[in-house]
Amino acid sequence: MELVDTHCHLDVADFDPDRAEVLARARAAGVADIVVPGVTAAGWDRLLMLCAGDARLHPALGLHPVYLAEHRPEDLAALERRLGEHRPVAIGEIGLDHYVDGLDHAAQRRLFAAQLAIAREARLPVLLHVRKAHDEALRLIREARVEGGIAHAFNGSLEQAHRYLDLGFRLGFGGMLTYERSRRLRRLARDLPPEAIVLETDAPDLTVAAHRGSRNSPEYLPHVLAALADVRGEDPQRLAALTTANARRVLRLA
Secondary structure (H helix, E strand, O other): OOEEEOOOOOOOHHHOOOHHHHHHHHHHOOEEEEEEEOOOHHHHHHHHHHHHOOOOEEEEEOOOHHHHHHOOOHHHHHHHHHHHHOOOOEEEEEEEEOOOOOOOHHHHHHHHHHHHHHHHHHOOOEEEEEEOOHHHHHHHHHHHOOOOEEEOOOOOOHHHHHHHHHOOEEEEEOHHHHOOOOHHHHHHHHHOOHHHEEEOOOOOOOOOHHHOOOOOOHHHHHHHHHHHHHHHOOOHHHHHHHHHHHHHHHHOOO
């Protein structure tokens, strides 16, 4: 069984004490590939260095909407330069967040549109962070004509999910799926076509139910697979193969 963690912040300081051990345990658990998204320009070099040391770690570069105050106008030009020097698997983590108070919606929209344009020119997929803003995000994506991607930690409606699928996207499901109280999310994971779904951890955040209150980790991705198999009533091995194929296809992983 091989799994792909399509969203894991393995570069952050939370993993500094034991990153090698975490990776070894993740590989032992069947996690073959890990996508590591960037969130600020200041973190890109560290992220790229980490991924350069391991062929199964795949970098993505982006400017996250929640860190709006940390971004500078020159960061967009820096992103384009990085694409000339390195070939990330995606532009991300980018998007719109209308859940967090105090974030300028217009500034988020401009930043998101600019990064979508960069992704389109580079012919790269995008990794989306969208909260309380799916309709607006879908409109901007449609206008930008990007080459698909992943809606990370998807929390929209079934109708919105199908609109993402029509635009070439896959939908990321992670630790929240393992909580029985996540009824709407579990119902969505049950009702979607299997080609829509990819797995993620978003480690070190959004940990699985079995490790509630502790740091999330890519080694816990099989818990997400087990929850998906449970809600769909399907064989875990089959879903592992399907979700891995979905991830590799949309991100063009070898």
